[in-house]
Amino acid sequence: MAGRKVLIVYAHQEPKSLNGSLKRVAVEELSKQGCSVTVSDLYAMQFEPRATRNDIVGCLHNPEEFNYGVETWEAYKRGDLSNDLIEEQKKVQEADLMIFQFPLYWFSMPAIMKGWMDRVLVQGFAHDFPKCYDSGLLKNKLALFSFTTGGSREMYAKGGISGDIRYLLWPIQHGIMHFCGVKVLAPHICFAPEYVSEEKRKEMLIAWAQRLKTLWKEEPINCSPEWYFK
Template identity: 40%
Template sequence: MNVLIVHAHPEPQSFCASMCSVATEVLQAQGHTVVVSDLYRQGFNPVASADDFGTRKNPDYLTYALEQRSAYEAGSIDPQIRDEIEKVKACDLLILSFPLFWFSVPAMMKGWIDRVFISGIFYGGKRIYAQGGMRGKKAMLALTLGGREDMLSAGGVHGELAAMLKPLTQGTLGYVGMDVLPTFAAWHVPYLKPEARAALMEQWRAHLAPGFEGAEPLKLPDLTLYDDAFRRKG
């Protein structure tokens, strides 16, 4: 299996970075090929702009998604974007590794998604969910956060983590056709003692069990229940 880990944490000594390293070690030991895109180390530009396109289909008005499609087909898309697209196309499993910032991903990770998940290849028209351009691939979130598990659960002060992550799990990864595996959340990390951190890392190793045995993908909308305009049938 080819694995792509896209890692976005500004501190290379962070627990999140250690999780990325451990995932690489464990998955390689299982016989998988692992590629890591460390966005901060690479100096990835997270800002989507007209500069992403060497040529423009419409030079007078920027419709970013349409220009993504035409520039990729013309071979004029920013090489940094093209390289990341090819990494995603080559992988069987995509792992997004990041700290939770303001109930979401860091701007660096969001910019990677905005610029790399391009119209045409990843999605477009009726090519979403089970018909998406990345169908057949798996994806997973691996994140760290400061909050306790009880704070992000049913009845917790912030609500459930799964609902908070829906723009990523369904609206991004599932939307382009990937099978979304269960999220691994490393809770309360900045406040844990070394022993608790070590135990948490062992849980991460266990989560990476061969073949993600027994992992049920996220349930996504069943397109057979909708007509060609995505209106509910019946």
């Protein structure tokens, strides 16, 4: 939709990978629709995933005992977060939709992307209890997790050896995005691309492009435990 702003947070080391191609397809298709698309390419940016004292500029609120959550909350209120965090928070603030593109690592997102979540979504900016879940501070935004897996669809089905893929989405979709008030669209999953033909990988890219054409008409999932564990 023309005028909409999209932030793609992308975590893959190789531009020629399927994740790289999925990111490229999203940029092309959404740009065609008149959206303004920004990409945070975390590996290319050499994004720092570690939450440290370096995230606070100037004096600490309590120099006697470092508490990262308290210190970043206080620094956010003072405007004293590090420049890289301020830049990413601006991107989030401006975005109508955030797409997270990554390969599934150990049933979760890569460390560099988890570090982005840890450092960018600080208290005061993304949540501020009791302003969380449906009243989270990012409640007017959408998010979509697009990722690839090493295992097959059957492995991640109910009764499969890896368990229902929805179980794995609970901490990242519900525990992070929904906690911050973000409405979550159904995930886009490319199962086991390394073990299928080149033709099948092309079909995966076409399917993603097709979904993006009507993405703005989609309704968010019902962010409740029932969606994940029913």
